[in-house]
Amino acid sequence: MAREVEVEKAPVSVERTGSRPVFIPAVDIFENVEGTVLLADMPGVEAKDLQISVEEGILSISATVEPVECKGYDEALYGYRAGDYHRCFTLGEDVDLDKIEAAMKDGVLRLVLPRSERARPRKIEIKTVQG
Secondary structure (H helix, E strand, O other): OOOOEEEEOOOOOOOOOOOOOEEOOOEEEEEEOOEEEEEEEOOOOOHHHEEEEEEOOEEEEEEEEOOOOOOOOOOOOOOOOOEEEEEEEEEOOOEOHHHOEEEEEOOEEEEEEEEOHHHOOOOOOOOOOOO
16 A cells, blocks of 8 residues: 655745744654545643645644743743644655544644545455356
C-alpha cells in the first residue's frame, strides 16, 4: 500500500518575521484501508489558537502558544516554550478532503484523513457461469 501522506518542509515562499521561535511538532502517522490518522504533539496549544488548512494538496498545521504566567512566582522549569508551531504535509489524491476531521485534546492534535470510497480496496465477486 502506498503512503498517502508525505512529510514536506514548509513552502519556500513562506517567510516568518518576528522574534517568536517556530517549532515543528512531532507527528505519528497511522494508516489502514480506510485512511490515515495523524497525531501531532503540540503542548500548550488550545483549539482556538490552531489553524488547519488544505490548499493545492498541501495540508498546513499552524498554532500559537502563549507564555504561561504564574503571578508571584519565578520561572523554575518549563516543559515547553512559548512560540509558534508549523508543519506541512503533501496529501495524496485519494484523501477525501470533505471528510477530514480534527480534534485537539491535552496538547495532541488528531487528524483523520479518510480515503475516498473510489480509492479504497474492494473485493470483486466472482460469478460462476454455467454451460
